[in-house]
Amino acid sequence: MHDIRFIREDPAAFDAGLKKRNLVPLAAELLEIDKRRRAAISESEGAQAKRKALSRQIGMAKGKGEPAEALMAEVAALEENLKKGEALAAELDAELVRRLEVLPNLPFDEVPEGTDETGNVEIRRVGSQRNFSFTPKDHVALGEATGEMDFATAAKISGSRFVVLRKHLARMERAIAQLMLDLHTSEEGGYTEINPPLLVRDDAAYGVGQLPRFAEDMFHTDNGYWLIPTAELPLTNLVRESVLEEKDLPLRFTAFTPCFRSEAGAAGKDTRGMIRQHQFPKVELVSIATPEQSAAEHERMTGRAEEVLRNLGLPFRTIVLCGGDMGPAARKTFDIEVWLPGQNAYREISSCSNCGEFQARRMAARYRPKEGKGTRFVHTLNGSALAVGRTLIAILENYQNEDGSVTVPEALRPYMGGLAVIPGPAAHK
RNA sequence: GGACAGGUGGCCGAGUGGUUUAAGGCACACGCUUGGAAAGCGUGCGUGGUGUAACAGCCACCGCGGGUUCGAAUCCCGCCCUGUCCGCCA
Numbered sequence: 001m002h003d004i005r006f007i008r009e010d011p012a013a014f015d016a017g018l019k020k021r022n023l024v025p026l027a028a029e030l031l032e033i034d035k036r037r038r039a040a041i042s043e044s045e046g047a048q049a050k051r052k053a054l055s056r057q058i059g060m061a062k063g064k065g066e067p068a069e070a071l072m073a074e075v076a077a078l079e080e081n082l083k084k085g086e087a088l089a090a091e092l093d094a095e096l097v098r099r100l101e102v103l104p105n106l107p108f109d110e111v112p113e114g115t116d117e118t119g120n121v122e123i124r125r126v127g128s129q130r131n132f133s134f135t136p137k138d139h140v141a142l143g144e145a146t147g148e149m150d151f152a153t154a155a156k157i158s159g160s161r162f163v164v165l166r167k168h169l170a171r172m173e174r175a176i177a178q179l180m181l182d183l184h185t186s187e188e189g190g191y192t193e194i195n196p197p198l199l200v201r202d203d204a205a206y207g208v209g210q211l212p213r214f215a216e217d218m219f220h221t222d223n224g225y226w227l228i229p230t231a232e233l234p235l236t237n238l239v240r241e242s243v244l245e246e247k248d249l250p251l252r253f254t255a256f257t258p259c260f261r262s263e264a265g266a267a268g269k270d271t272r273g274m275i276r277q278h279q280f281p282k283v284e285l286v287s288i289a290t291p292e293q294s295a296a297e298h299e300r301m302t303g304r305a306e307e308v309l310r311n312l313g314l315p316f317r318t319i320v321l322c323g324g325d326m327g328p329a330a331r332k333t334f335d336i337e338v339w340l341p342g343q344n345a346y347r348e349i350s351s352c353s354n355c356g357e358f359q360a361r362r363m364a365a366r367y368r369p370k371e372g373k374g375t376r377f378v379h380t381l382n383g384s385a386l387a388v389g390r391t392l393i394a395i396l397e398n399y400q401n402e403d404g405s406v407t408v409p410e411a412l413r414p415y416m417g418g419l420a421v422i423p424g425p426a427a428h429k
Numbered sequence: 430g431g432a433c434a435g436g437u438g439g440c441c442g443a444g445u446g447g448u449u450u451a452a453g454g455c456a457c458a459c460g461c462u463u464g465g466a467a468a469g470c471g472u473g474c475g476u477g478g479u480g481u482a483a484c485a486g487c488c489a490c491c492g493c494g495g496g497u498u499c500g501a502a503u504c505c506c507g508c509c510c511u512g513u514c515c516g517c518c519a
Contacts, residue, residue: 041479045488052488055500059447068499075499093478201509243439243476364476368439368457375439375476 001361002100004034017106020323022115030099037092044085051078102213104328105358111332114322120335121322126306127315129339134402138342139393140273143169145404145425149274160271161263161278168422169392172408173281175415176391177256180283180308184254184385189304191254191285196234198257199225204237207363208380209329209355216264219278227260231284232382239288240363244378246370250289250297256388257282274389275347281388287381290367291357294379298354302334305350305385311411314394315339317346331356334383338390342397349390352383 007014011027018026054075061068112121143149148169154162165173184191205211205226210218210233219227228234235253244251259282270276285304289297302318309316321333330353337346357377360366366375399407404424408416 038479041488045479048489049487051499056447056450058499063447072499079499245439366476 001097001358002103002106003361004030004096004100007031008034014106018103020107020111020113021104021326022324023104026099026103030096033092033096033099037089037096040085040089040092044082044089047078047082047085051075051082054078101362104326105331105356107323107326107330108332108354111326112320112322115324116322117325119322120319120325122317122319123334125315125317126310127313127339129315130341130398132341136341136397136400137404138273138340139396141342142396142400142404142406143274146423146428148422151273158278161276163274163277168416168419171416172395172412172422173388173392175412176395177281177283177388178415179311179412180385180388181254181256183308183311184283184285184304189254191252191304194235194238194253194255196228196231196238196255196257198228198234198260200228200233200237201225204233204240207240208233208236208359209362213328217262219260219262228257229261230259230382230384231255231257231282232286235284235286236288236359236380236382237363238286239365239378242365243375244288244365244367246290246367249367249378250287250293253286253288254385255284257284274393277389280390282384283386283388285352285381285383285385288365289379289381290369291376291379294354294356294381297379298332298334298352298381301381301383301385302336302350302352305336305352305383308386308391309336309338309349312391312395312409313411314391314398316349327351327353329353329355329358331358336386338394340394340397342400347390348387349394350384350386352385353381355380355382 002014007027007030011031014027015025018024054071058068058071058075061071112119114120140149140151144151146168148166150164150166151162154164157164181193183189185193199221201224202211205218210226210229214229218229221227235255238253239251258279260279261277263276263278266276274280285301287294287297287301306316306318316336316338319335319337321330321335326333333351333353335348336350336352338349339345340347356379359380360377365378365380367378368375395409395412396406399409401407401421401424403426405427406422406424408419408421413420
């Protein structure tokens with residue numbers, strides 16, 4: 001949600017931000033609505049002030065036992081214009097909100113131009129791709145060969161885009177999440193583990209910008225709850241409608257949760273395997289920071305997500321998204337893409353965004369600065385660290401052996417009872 | 430799901446139609462006091478909008494949304510949330 005005062009002060013900067021989002025300029029149009037809105041407010045408030053003064057006089061007159069009929073007639077004469085003025089002011093105010101609440105956040109200056117993912121810019125590449133002495137399989141071939149990744153049974157129970165994991169793979173998914181949470185909640189990680197609700201109300205979904213734009217991407221229960229599409233939603237809303245103290249910032253939260261996405265409009269995209277599911281596990285990071293802290297906090301968060309991949313010995317690259325490829329709430333987004341030899345491609349495994357005060361405005365999340373008066377909106381940041389299902393895929397594909405077995409990365413072994421290798425299909429015969 | 434009791438500023442809390450123009454306290458800031466601190470005393474201190482060069486001023490906000498009234502924190506209706514008890518339940 002944008003601040004109309006910012007648009008008033010610097011309409012050119014606002015339109016430049018929209019341009020980077022590949023949107024047409026809107027400042028002039030919005031300011032025209034704002035102008036009419038403010039005029040209506042002034043008029044309406046003037047009438048209200050008059051009524052208030054007269055009503056007070058009526059009260060005083062009655063208190064002294066004097067007649068008040070003349071005063072009451074005077075107020076009655078105001079009534080019609082007063083109602084009309086109030087309605088007009090409310091209507092224009094609502095119109096401005098309707099226009100503003102669907103607009104995406106403005107990208108930072110350093111965000112590259114572009115209309116789609118081809119405009120994204122790689123900023124670093126870490127780890128080396130393994131040289132296979134055989135042709136690497138993808139995760140579907142590997143998982144189905146042992147029966148431990150079972151799409152057919154999942155389809156009988158729940159339909160497409162679900163999976164049943166069994167035995168070693170079920171355990172590995174749990175192990176991956178444990179490793180991630182331990183890294184994030186360590187002294188160096190600095191995050192506080194949270195176990196949040198997975199069903200949320202409209203207000204919470206609105207607060208992070210999921211509503212009103214993305215209603216169809218979420219699952220909705222028949223008694224009015226939304227299933228969270230990401231733990232960003234409840235974690236960010238932990239500070240909604242509150243005033244924090246500057247000394248307590250930044251706040252850092254992490255959670256391991258399932259995420260639910262209806263994936264409306266994604267038909268035909270990534271239909272093979274576990275890449276895109278209706279339900280998937282994810283470890284999420286959220287930071288609540290001051291405006292001065294948020295840029296550095298964004299780098300730090302991205303670094304913590306990368307740290308997981310370093311721990312697991314998975315090659316990856318980090319890119320900065322261009323204006324046309326970012327999510328609406330973000331001012332800047334880093335994506336981390338892991339190398340998948342079975343697909344011969346880098347695939348997204350994390351997305352870390354600095355949302356500035358965009359979500360904070362919608363949630364009324366503020367803090368009291370040490371210096372100066374009043375309150376300011378906090379900055380909110382969120383990032384996956386990491387998508388657990390995709391991490392599982394990456395391990396299978398990168399650590400596979402020729403016989404279909406999979407070596408367990410060193411860092412994961414303590415979480416899997418010391419298991420060093422997940423047996424291949426031969427062991428299941 | 431049912432019954433009852435509640436929801437007031439960052440926090441606690443008074444307030445059942447008209448000097449409430451939201452008392453009082455805590456916390457916080459500044460000052461006085463002090464060798465230094467605590468205590469004490471004094472002053473300031475809600476949010477949003479509008480307005481202004483900046484102040485001032487003005488409007489709204491007492492869980493949310495409607496309504497009654499010249500006037501609503503206060504009365505009426507609907508909803509949300511919290512607590513307690515009952516029912517059900519992993």
